[in-house]
Amino acid sequence: MKRILIALFAIFLVLSCSSDDSGSEINNNPNDGFDRQAMLSNWVDNIIIPVYTDLNVKLGNLVNAKSSFIDDPTQGNLDNLRMAWQEAYKVWQHAEMFNVGLAESTNYIFQMNVYPTNVNDIENNIQSLNYDLGSVNNNDAVGFPALDYLLHGLGENDSEILAFYTSNANAENYKTYLSDLVDRMKTLTQSVLDDWNNGFRDNFVSNTENSATGSINLMVNDYIFFYEKGFRANKFGIPAGNFSPNPLPDRVEAFYKADFSKTLALEGIDAIQNFFNGRAYSGTSDAESLKDYLDFLNTIKEGEDLSTLINTQFDEARQKINTLNDNFAEQVQTNNVAMTETFDIIQLAVVLLKVDMLQALDISVDFVDTDGD
Amino acid sequence: MSIKSYLKKDTSSAPLAVFRIGFGVMMLISIIRFWSYGWIEKLYLEPQFHFSYYGFEWVKPLGDWTYLIFIICGLSAFFVVLGLKYRLSIILFFLSFTYIELMDKTTYLNHYYFISILSFVMIFLPANAYFSLDNYFRQKQYKQIPKWTIDSIKLLLGIVYFYAGLAKINSDWLFKAMPLKIWLPSKYDLPFIGENLMQQEWFHYAMSWSGMLYDLSIPFLLLYKKTRVFAFILVVFFHVFTRVLFPIGMFPYVMIVGSLIFFDAKVHSKIIKWIKSLLKVFKVKIQNLPTSNFQYPKQKIVTSFLAVFFIFQILIPFRYLLYPGELFWREEGYRFSWRVMLMEKRGYANFKVVNPKDKTYFYVDNSDFLSSFQEKQMSTQPDFILEYAHFLGEHFKSQGIEPIEIYVESYVALNGRRSQAYINPDVDLLKEYESFQPKSWILAFKDEIKGF
Numbered sequence: 001m002k003r004i005l006i007a008l009f010a011i012f013l014v015l016s017c018s019s020d021d022s023g024s025e026i027n028n029n030p031n032d033g034f035d036r037q038a039m040l041s042n043w044v045d046n047i048i049i050p051v052y053t054d055l056n057v058k059l060g061n062l063v064n065a066k067s068s069f070i071d072d073p074t075q076g077n078l079d080n081l082r083m084a085w086q087e088a089y090k091v092w093q094h095a096e097m098f099n100v101g102l103a104e105s106t107n108y109i110f111q112m113n114v115y116p117t118n119v120n121d122i123e124n125n126i127q128s129l130n131y132d133l134g135s136v137n138n139n140d141a142v143g144f145p146a147l148d149y150l151l152h153g154l155g156e157n158d159s160e161i162l163a164f165y166t167s168n169a170n171a172e173n174y175k176t177y178l179s180d181l182v183d184r185m186k187t188l189t190q191s192v193l194d195d196w197n198n199g200f201r202d203n204f205v206s207n208t209e210n211s212a213t214g215s216i217n218l219m220v221n222d223y224i225f226f227y228e229k230g231f232r233a234n235k236f237g238i239p240a241g242n243f244s245p246n247p248l249p250d251r252v253e254a255f256y257k258a259d260f261s262k263t264l265a266l267e268g269i270d271a272i273q274n275f276f277n278g279r280a281y282s283g284t285s286d287a288e289s290l291k292d293y294l295d296f297l298n299t300i301k302e303g304e305d306l307s308t309l310i311n312t313q314f315d316e317a318r319q320k321i322n323t324l325n326d327n328f329a330e331q332v333q334t335n336n337v338a339m340t341e342t343f344d345i346i347q348l349a350v351v352l353l354k355v356d357m358l359q360a361l362d363i364s365v366d367f368v369d370t371d372g373d
Numbered sequence: 374m375s376i377k378s379y380l381k382k383d384t385s386s387a388p389l390a391v392f393r394i395g396f397g398v399m400m401l402i403s404i405i406r407f408w409s410y411g412w413i414e415k416l417y418l419e420p421q422f423h424f425s426y427y428g429f430e431w432v433k434p435l436g437d438w439t440y441l442i443f444i445i446c447g448l449s450a451f452f453v454v455l456g457l458k459y460r461l462s463i464i465l466f467f468l469s470f471t472y473i474e475l476m477d478k479t480t481y482l483n484h485y486y487f488i489s490i491l492s493f494v495m496i497f498l499p500a501n502a503y504f505s506l507d508n509y510f511r512q513k514q515y516k517q518i519p520k521w522t523i524d525s526i527k528l529l530l531g532i533v534y535f536y537a538g539l540a541k542i543n544s545d546w547l548f549k550a551m552p553l554k555i556w557l558p559s560k561y562d563l564p565f566i567g568e569n570l571m572q573q574e575w576f577h578y579a580m581s582w583s584g585m586l587y588d589l590s591i592p593f594l595l596l597y598k599k600t601r602v603f604a605f606i607l608v609v610f611f612h613v614f615t616r617v618l619f620p621i622g623m624f625p626y627v628m629i630v631g632s633l634i635f636f637d638a639k640v641h642s643k644i645i646k647w648i649k650s651l652l653k654v655f656k657v658k659i660q661n662l663p664t665s666n667f668q669y670p671k672q673k674i675v676t677s678f679l680a681v682f683f684i685f686q687i688l689i690p691f692r693y694l695l696y697p698g699e700l701f702w703r704e705e706g707y708r709f710s711w712r713v714m715l716m717e718k719r720g721y722a723n724f725k726v727v728n729p730k731d732k733t734y735f736y737v738d739n740s741d742f743l744s745s746f747q748e749k750q751m752s753t754q755p756d757f758i759l760e761y762a763h764f765l766g767e768h769f770k771s772q773g774i775e776p777i778e779i780y781v782e783s784y785v786a787l788n789g790r791r792s793q794a795y796i797n798p799d800v801d802l803l804k805e806y807e808s809f810q811p812k813s814w815i816l817a818f819k820d821e822i823k824g825f
Contacts, residue, residue, distance in 0.1 A: 208561075209562035210559050210561065211562070214562070233738075241735065242735060242736050243737075243738060245728070245734075245735055246733065297558065350721065351721050351784045351792055352792070354719075354721050355720060355721050355785070355786045355792040356719075356786050358719060359555065359717060359786045359789065360555070360789070361559065362555050362559030362717075363559075371620055371621055371622030371623075371624070372482070372619055372621055372714075
């Protein structure tokens with residue numbers, strides 16, 4: 001009995017502490033609370049859904065261009081198809097970081113942009129025409145990198161490439177595989193977009209809690225993962241040989257259209273910085289973002305201006321990337337030092353994001369939910 | 374009062390019996406909880422590499438046999454509850470629990486260390502003197518036991534609290550309200566208090582200062598009869614509140630139950646009566662046993678030994694004074710010192726494997742070798758970084774990279790400060806070895822934290 005009374009008293013104390021302050025303070029203090037829900041809805045409504053919508057449109061164009069090409073595999077149609085591929089691939093750079101919801105549960109990202117693509121797997125699939133494109137084993141035989149191979153890598157020049165779709169004994173198989181790849185990318189994207197539009201948006205925006213499954217935590221972890229892995233390692237570090245004894249120029253993104261690799265990297269850094277600043281995908285208006293969240297927390301902490309440091313570091317990375325060869329494979333082969341220097345500059349922001357930002361946000365990177373002291 | 378006459382003093386055996394039951398129940402629940410959360414797999418079976426304590430490199434998870442250690446630990450806790458073969462059970466508990474803790478220092482928590490040394494002390498206490506199955510089988514019970522046996526538990530609890538309070542007397546905690554200023558605002562999702570109270574700077578300071586005062590004073594408030602009930606209410610409130618705020622598992626409940634030992638025998642007799650009435654519901658017959666006079670065997674040797682043990686406990690948290698530089702930064706002498714919740718520390722460690730002959734190098738993807746939890750702990754603690762570097766050295770040597778050097782580019786942010794370079798990036802870690810010597814390759818902390 002006594003202990004029950006004590007427990008009740010404890011709960012009463014906790015509750016009374018809270019009710020004391022809620023009324024007046026919340027209105028008087030401008031620093032009193034950051035609207036996390038507004039940040040989430042800005043992310044979703046002005047960035048994520050517009051990105052997927054645009055990607056879906058661009059993939060729609062890709063499907064059309066593909067159909068024209070299959071009906072009539074001419075140089076002109078090949079050029080159109082390649083252009084459509086480029087347009088969609090650029091938008092993809094903005095979408096790769098959103099590995100939540102259906103995208104996560106269907107392994108969407110791993111079906112869209114795993115490179116280097118596996119030429120053997122692709123050729124085997126084309127020979128047999130017996131494949132499950134969704135299978136994990138085919139992750140490196142589908143998506144943008146596989147299309148890259150099919151559109152740019154089959155032969156030495158365009159007439160050789162066109163021959164695979166015209167005079168080659170397996171021309172029909174090549175067409176079928178090309179068609180299936182493009183259709184699958186479109187279908188997957190459509191379903192991810194539909195999921196966001198049909199309910200997932202509201203779930204996501206309302207889940208503001210600070211836990212491993214809270215939307216902010218999920219998104220911030222994905223964001224940092226994309227920066228560290230998808231951007232820093234895949235686009236720069238791995239080709240430059242930062243993770244292997246020797247440089248690996250054939251690991252660049254869009255290897256068969258390698259003079260496109262810098263364009264993609266620049267899209268990537270734009271996507272990264274825009275997300276950080278909460279900039280709308282279409283337009284230049286900024287709304288609630290990680291930058292604002294850090295600024296808000298800084299008013300409590302009176303620490304260093306972290307958001308400015310991060311933005312400066314992104315700017316420096318962009319500047320350095322601009323000095324590189326359009327063709328990253330060539331860059332690695334001719335002057336790899338510039339490539340590793342770029343990596344080092346990009347790396348500095350990893351520290352700011354992973355150490356300083358996560359500390360400020362008090363977001364955990366490990367999801368083993370163990371006890372603390 | 375001389376020591377001699379103190380050691381002759383007797384007291385009721387009821388508080389120790391209640392403590393034994395409370396402790397055993399808490400431990401049993403802890404083990405079941407640990408197992409059911411899948412932590413045995415996540416923490417001990419899945420990682421391919423484990424961080425060892427210096428001198429205990431031979432203690433490793435035993436594959437599927439690891440489960441057996443947990444079974445032994447849980448069963449012995451249950452036997453402690455029953456007071457059946459108590460001495461053997463508590464020894465087995467101490468050994469199995471400590472073995473578990475030594476398997477990987479990634480999981481180090483002060484309260485695990487507390488459980489280890491508490492169960493060690495309990496080996497020497499007659500916790501089965503009363504209300505135990507051992508009484509039943511021996512057909513005798515003891516209503517009086519030496520007072521020092523119960524006092525030693527009070528002393529241990531007192532040391533834990535007092536040192537935790539002492540450690541809070543530092544400039545970050547008291548004058549910057551760090552790290553609470555980072556942790557509390559992030560609890561914005563708490564009902565009622567999350568979006569207002571938790572965001573207030575004055576509240577962060579209030580929590581810091583009251584936490585320090587609480588830890589320093591609670592042992593004394595529990596000791597004095599007049600303040601005891603008030604102190605216990607504080608204990609319950611404090612631990613329930615911290616449980617709400619932070620993921621600290623079973624520890625708050627262990628401390629609440631543990632603090633009951635400060636109450637006098639009347640309260641414990643009531644608790645035992647209540648347990649008895651509970652047992653009656655389950656039709657357990659309780660026999661009245663003849664009472665004997667308790668004689669502690671070899672008391673002189675045991676008490677001398679425990680005295681040395683406690684002097685050791687009192688000195689060990691101060692060993693950091695033997696090391697240069699900032700303790701929070703270098704963490705030499707940080708563990709086993711009741712420094713609880715003092716730091717928000719995050720790091721990033723990028724290991725570089727160099728072949729000096731070919732002048733080639735590459736970076737390591739830590740997730741290839743470590744769990745995210747291990748990586749998190751590794752990146753902020755120099756002894757982890759060193760041990761991991763040696764592991765990487767062995768690994769890549771076996772892959773044919775020789776000669777080999779390992780460097781680390783690492784950054785750490787401490788209590789809201791901006792991240793700084795942590796380990797000297799020009800030192801080949803394979804040429805450095807773990808020891809009790811200060812580590813020369815830790816870079817200086819560019820700030821000062823005053824206090825204990």
